[in-house]
Amino acid sequence: MTGRRLEAVPSSGPASVPAGRQPHRPTPLLRELLGRRLREARGRRRMTLRDVAAASDVSIGHLSQVERGLCEVSSEVLAAICRALGLPLAVLLxxxxxxxxxxxxREEDAARAGARTAGVDSANIEAGHLAGRSPVLAA
Structure with a gap:
């Protein structure tokens, strides 16, 4: 990275979408999706940033940046945050x-699908996690 900030290029107007085609949605950044899911998990557990930071040995500032999708997170830090939340890394991913x-x-359809997605059952993931096994994610 050169430290240069990327800026959006203004569009020339609304794009027309051919009939029967889905509108283009830019692929979200992985760091943003991870951060949103981590923040949701923390909220469900009624934990503060301070609680998770202390339990994961990650600074409050860094944890806040991770949750807001402002920085890339290392696998070690991600695993520590998941442990602090009691959230299996496989479930987050x-x-x-x-x-x-x-x-x-189709967001509503996905929400209705619940824990069963892509052939992975979260109960099996969590059972493997609790038993100290690394679950195998098979489709």
Missing amino acids: RDVVVDLTVPVG
Whole structure:
């Protein structure tokens, strides 16, 4: 990286979408999806940034940046945050994969699908996690 900030190029107007085709949605950044899912998990557990930071040995500032999708997170830090949240890393990654693969207009269908996505059952993932096994994610 050169330290230069990327800026959006203004469009020349609304793009027309041919009939029967889904509108183009830019692929979200992985760091943004991870951050959103981590923040949601922290909120469900009613934990503060301070709680998670202390339990994961990650600074509050860095954790905040991760949750807001402002910085890339290393695998070690991601694993530490997941441990602090009691969230299996495989579950977090599965949810992010779903976020990346749901077409425009089908978000409700994905929400109804619940824990069963891409052939992965979260109960099996969590059972493997709790038993100290690394679950195998097979489609």
